[in-house]
Amino acid sequence: xxxxxxxxxxxxxxxxxxxxxxxxxxxxxxxxxxxxxxxxxxxxxxxxxxxxxxxxxxxxxxxxxxxxxxxxxxxxxxxxxxxxxxxxxxxxxxxxxxxxxxxxxxxxxxxxxxxxxxxxxxxxxxxxxxxxxxxxxxxx
Ligand code: 5GP
Numbered sequence: 001x002x003x004x005x006x007x008x009x010x011x012x013x014x015x016x017x018x019x020x021x022x023x024x025x026x027x028x029x030x031x032x033x034x035x036x037x038x039x040x041x042x043x044x045x046x047x048x049x050x051x052x053x054x055x056x057x058x059x060x061x062x063x064x065x066x067x068x069x070x071x072x073x074x075x076x077x078x079x080x081x082x083x084x085x086x087x088x089x090x091x092x093x094x095x096x097x098x099x100x101x102x103x104x105x106x107x108x109x110x111x112x113x114x115x116x117x118x119x120x121x122x123x124x125x126x127x128x129x130x131x132x133x134x135x136x137x138x139x140x
Contacts, residue, residue, distance in 0.1 A: 001091070001099075003051045009100035013047060020124075020131035022074070023138055027060065028067035032127045032134075033104065037114040040079040040130055042105040044068045050101045052090040068103045074137035078130075081107030085114075 004010075012019045012031065019031040022042060033041040046064045050056040056064075072084045087104040089096035097118055106114065 001051055001055075003049045003055070004099060005049065007100045008098055009043075009045050009102060010049065013045070013100075020127045022131050022134040023067065023071055025063075025067065027063040030067060030071045030105075030134075032122075032131050034121055034127065035119050036122050036127075036130075037104075037117060037119070038079075038106050038108065038112070040075045040081070040105075040107045040134065042071055042075055042134060043102045044071050044105060045100060045102045051099045052096060052101050053088060054090050056101050064101075064103070068105065070138070071134070072105050074134050075105050075107050077140070078133040078137040079107040081109055083108040 008017065011017045013029060021029065021031045023030040028044060028046055030042055030044045033043050044064065044067050046056070046060050048057060048060045068086065072086065075081065076084050085106040085108050087106065095117065
């Protein structure tokens with residue numbers, strides 16, 4: 001299995017399609033999932049191309065996990081979540097649908113079920129509002 005540079009997240013990285021960005025540094029980018037399983041569902045990706053965790057350069061993972069942790073703190077704060085679920089899928093049999101490595105950051109609270117994976121497209125104004133909340137938490 002090889003990396004296809006026409007995947008949707010590669011296009012987001014190149015600025016070819018829009019996204020609701022919340023965080024960016026030299027090595028990573030974080031933006032709202034367009035079909036959120038929970039309000040505040042954020043994706044964190046490396047800028048370096050890799051299909052998933054299995055072919056990623058181990059040297060890139062430290063910076064990526066640091067961004068996942070940073071975004072997790074901000075999402076928890078922005079959505080007043082009791083907990084944070086981190087998910088990461090490798091290959092279709094494991095549920096992967098977009099083939100650029102990414103970590104899902106999902107706020108969780110007791111009694112609030114997750115919506116379907118790759119389910120319903122969210123309203124863009126709502127995603128913009130959620131992204132602003134996460135950005136504000138990152139800046140606080
Ligand atoms: P995977 O199944 O590969 O772990 O997750 C891919 C995620 O990307 C899904 O949660 C899906 O909702 C999200 N997604 C798919 N297409 C787009 C898109 O064009 N923009 C954004 N922001 N997220 C997307």
